[in-house]
Amino acid sequence: MPIRTLVNHQAGSIAAAAAGGRESLPLRHPEKANRSDNPIQRKPAWMRVKAPTHPVYHETRTVMRENCLVTVCEEAAYPNIGECWAQRHATMMIMGGICTRACAFCNVATGLPEPLDVDEPARVADAVARLDLRHVVVTSVDRDDLSDGGAGHFAATIRAIRAAAPGTTIEVLTPGFLRKDGALEVVVEARPDVLNHNLETVPKLYPIVRPGARYYHSLRLLDQAKRLDPSLFTKSGLMVGLGEERGEVLQVMDDLRSAEVDFLTIGQYLQPTVKHAAVARFVEPAEFEDHARMARAKAFLLVSATPLTRSSYHADRDFAALREAREAHERKRRAIAGAVPGVSNGTQEGDAS
Numbered sequence: 001m002p003i004r005t006l007v008n009h010q011a012g013s014i015a016a017a018a019a020g021g022r023e024s025l026p027l028r029h030p031e032k033a034n035r036s037d038n039p040i041q042r043k044p045a046w047m048r049v050k051a052p053t054h055p056v057y058h059e060t061r062t063v064m065r066e067n068c069l070v071t072v073c074e075e076a077a078y079p080n081i082g083e084c085w086a087q088r089h090a091t092m093m094i095m096g097g098i099c100t101r102a103c104a105f106c107n108v109a110t111g112l113p114e115p116l117d118v119d120e121p122a123r124v125a126d127a128v129a130r131l132d133l134r135h136v137v138v139t140s141v142d143r144d145d146l147s148d149g150g151a152g153h154f155a156a157t158i159r160a161i162r163a164a165a166p167g168t169t170i171e172v173l174t175p176g177f178l179r180k181d182g183a184l185e186v187v188v189e190a191r192p193d194v195l196n197h198n199l200e201t202v203p204k205l206y207p208i209v210r211p212g213a214r215y216y217h218s219l220r221l222l223d224q225a226k227r228l229d230p231s232l233f234t235k236s237g238l239m240v241g242l243g244e245e246r247g248e249v250l251q252v253m254d255d256l257r258s259a260e261v262d263f264l265t266i267g268q269y270l271q272p273t274v275k276h277a278a279v280a281r282f283v284e285p286a287e288f289e290d291h292a293r294m295a296r297a298k299a300f301l302l303v304s305a306t307p308l309t310r311s312s313y314h315a316d317r318d319f320a321a322l323r324e325a326r327e328a329h330e331r332k333r334r335a336i337a338g339a340v341p342g343v344s345n346g347t348q349e350g351d352a353s
């Protein structure tokens with residue numbers, strides 16, 4: 001069993017299980033306790049990262065602690081935390097650190113979450129303002145226990161950030177809101193800049209890797225978000241190294257483009273503990289380059305595919321690139337429309353009706 005320091009859960013109930021800093025898996029992942037162990041493979045050189053030492057990393061950590069905030073960077077044991085926090089990038093995880101789902105790849109604790117904290121949107125907004133973030137990513141655990149899946153809390157958080165930090169662009173990484181009719185509309189109406197929902201893996205692996213989710217529901221969510229607000233940037237991510245084939249990854253890319261998703265992230269799956277899904281293989285950097293090349297050919301506005309890519313890795317820099325890519329695309333479309341007789345430039349003149 002790996003030694004993993006428990007992080008500061010809002011509920012505090014999990015921390016009580018720690019004995020001398022040693023993780024108590026039956027409490028953090030009770031549903032996985034009786035599974036047989038999957039030995040953790042040694043990471044290849046390209047997956048290794050340095051331990052965080054930068055002073056700004058510690059400042060970011062302090063702001064998070066003072067505002068009693070949970071971050072997915074810690075909860076999910078992200079490998080890039082040292083680099084991200086040293087640049088004041090932190091992905092805020094709202095609605096607590098306990099999830100009602102139990103995905104086979106995820107290190108977030110499973111259990112019955114605490115009631116919603118109505119002051120949390122204001123604390124998130126305060127942290128965003130104090131860190132002077134250009135771009136913030138807000139995500140959450142899955143809250144199947146709430147009638148709206150937490151959509152109202154997402155919307156309240158977006159509004160609080162807009163009020164406290166009007167210059168900050170906002171990205172939400174939402175759950176799938178399965179069986180939560182109207183939830184997506186509530187989030188989109190709050191006008192985030194980016195709506196991200198990760199497909200995570202190929203359809204074949206959903207029953208094992210993401211048993212509480214449905215591939216086509218997640219895809220429809222992304223499609224619907226774009227229909228509700230065409231100005232919204234949509235984004236999705238995949239992990240590789242779980243046993244998927246190249247052709248299946250390419251099919252997911254096609255599905256995402258059918259849903260008009262703008263931005264695709266692809267990164268290597270890393271196994272958090274021996275009770276989680278095994279890494280089928282470490283995908284070579286050259287294969288990531290191949291995925292990136294194929295995705296660009298399929299006309300995503302932006303692609304990030306590297307072994308260490310995570311859905312919110314370099315999110316602020318990527319958001320700027322996404323905006324530029326859309327503007328360049330629009331300029332090109334207008335230029336073609338101007339050069340080719342009969343091609344609409346998006347105004348009324350092309351309408352026959």
Ligand code: SF4
Nearest residue numbers: 099101103106108142
């Ligand atoms: S729904 Fe999200 S937070 Fe919950 S277990 Fe799955 S990946 Fe982790």
